[in-house]
């Protein structure tokens with residue numbers, strides 16, 4: 565199953581689908597911030613790496629990372645429910661973390677809903693540790709955890 569999904573850089577034409585995936589898989593219950601226009605700008609912006617996992621025109625997953633001088637922020641990572649636990653999320657994150665290493669950026673951070681135990685577990689498996697609990701981080705008061713991965717370690 566895994567082989568049919570190709571991980572590659574997103575294209576401008578993917579922006580609308582990525583935005584819908586973000587709204588449904590990640591931003592559910594929150595105001596929609598990752599709109600098609602914002603994603604289109606990210607895809608073409610040099611400070612971002614935006615990826616898709618695709619089979620022909622179908623997107624099974626996607627990810628967006630923003631690069632700063634000394635750190636990178638994982639903005640979005642999502643895999644459609646029917647394709648989870650098959651390694652796609654890991655492949656997307658591998659690509660992004662390899663991009664970090666090549667860019668000489670070794671600190672990766674992200675925020676995730678505290679209640680999202682599956683995602684927290686996924687990141688822990690990948691070497692992320694919880695740096696901070698942020699109370700009421702999201703609109704409507706949900707708490708977040710900030711997680712960090714030091715890529716100097718394995």
Ligand SMILES: CC(C)(COP(=O)(O)OP(=O)(O)OC[C@H]1O[C@@H](n2cnc3c(N)ncnc32)[C@H](O)[C@@H]1OP(=O)(O)O)[C@@H](O)C(=O)NCCC(=O)NCCS
Nearest residue numbers: 589641642643648649650651652653654682683685686689
């Ligand atoms: C988090 C997410 C991207 C993981 O994608 P995925 O393709 O299922 O991840 P992988 O198959 O590469 O998982 C690798 C390992 O992470 C761990 N893991 C992944 N999902 C897990 C879960 N729900 N519960 C516990 N462990 C999990 C497991 O150790 C897994 O290996 P295994 O399946 O052999 O046990 C996916 O669950 C998702 O899209 N969730 C909704 C969106 C989201 O929460 N995004 C993150 C916040 S932006």
